Amino acid sequence: MGDKPKGNPSASDRPLDPLEAWRNMRDATLDAWSKAMIEAVNTEAYAGTTGAMLDASLSASAPIREALQKSMAQALQMLNLPSRADFESLAGRITNLEMHLDDIDAKLDGLRQPPHTNAKAPKRKPKPR
């Protein structure tokens, strides 16, 4: 979010502000801190540390997650309720159906409109009766 519109009013438009000096100091401090942090995160050490932390948290939570998934699947099965896998399978089938419908739509569009027309489709003359 470093690209937000800034748009501070110009110095001449602003009323006299005794806190301005404090604000300028604050901004200068933040600026220096920001530059230092940008450099810090762009290092191998930061990448290694965050990677190790992420790895450790994922490893620690994996057994709990697996146990929860197993027990949830068993509970849903006992209650005759569909599981996540059932819904996923259903979603895949619906998407396949959507694709078939899209193929049919393409064929219908092909019948309605002559292919490879760069200009607008010419209006058909009514057949003489």
Place this chain on the structure above:
Amino acid sequence: MTGFQSALDFGQMEERLRRLTTALTTRAAIAQTPKQLIWTLNKARLYRYLPVVPAEKRHRVPLLLVFALMNRPDILDLRPGHSFVEFMVNRGFDVYLLDWGCPGLEDRDLKFDDYTLEYMPRAIRKLKVISESQEFSLLGWCIGAILTTSYAALRPDDGLRNLILLTAPLDFSNKDAITFAKWTDPRYFDVEKILAAFGNMPPEMIEYGAKALKPVENYIGNYIRLWDNLDNPQIVEAWHAMHTWVTDNIPMAGATFRQLIVDLYQNNRLMQGTWELRGECVDVRRIRASLLTVIAEGDHITPACQSESIHRMAGSGDKELFRSPGGHIGIMAGSGASTQTWPRIDAWLGKRSA
């Protein structure tokens, strides 16, 4: 009244507090340009923005916008009076938006292959029918630029006339300049472990990654800027809209994220010419569409070096490179976007859309 006196004005304090609460706790009305849904597949949606220019004065070649996979495309239409979509519609373009939607766990196997060679061709077919034009222009932003570049290389004869790439992360060879490349180095980053845990790449992790590139600015400076400008409703409104968009991230399909990290960030397969989608090699030298590459000079997410080489390697005869001041998002949604980037895109594309 001095700034100190104004700080003690209780009526003004109440108004400031109200603005602050609104900006921090509510969602701004974004993506307001009228549009019509014309095609859907799974979570993907193709919209056509309702034209405001009479058909005879409109540009003949329609424009399709393709945004990244892990953010909502609303940033292209942020708020009335400050919207790229609105600007282009007013300039006489027939504008379409491909919204990828929010993938669920059932979509974790979706890959770049599917987005590029299943979803995009179908959406483009529908665009051609609706616009009654066999030619079209593509604008890809961020990951959307990977998708549009791949499409342009794999389907150069499909009627693609103009290709606009915004802050395109295509070349991953200069690892020193790309912070994300360091973080996703295989020595430190185990993509399989993340996907085994979550299925898809969680939006919270994506948001953290984007913000951590500039931690002080994003976690502190951003809120100080709001506080300092609470007396200025226009700035608060702009901040609110941007905050609404920034905090509304979506997950990235697991298989796509794996390709992004392993194939691109770690092995730079696209620029090496070894990236295959559904068995077809993505060879950027096959791109023939007119090409405009827009680089953000202050981009921390996609440094300039990631977008420069496509300009040299693409097979297009008509190529232009434009460097815009601003950051990854700022060049299209910042305060200077409407006077710098948008008119440049309009001028370039207008000449090539007759």
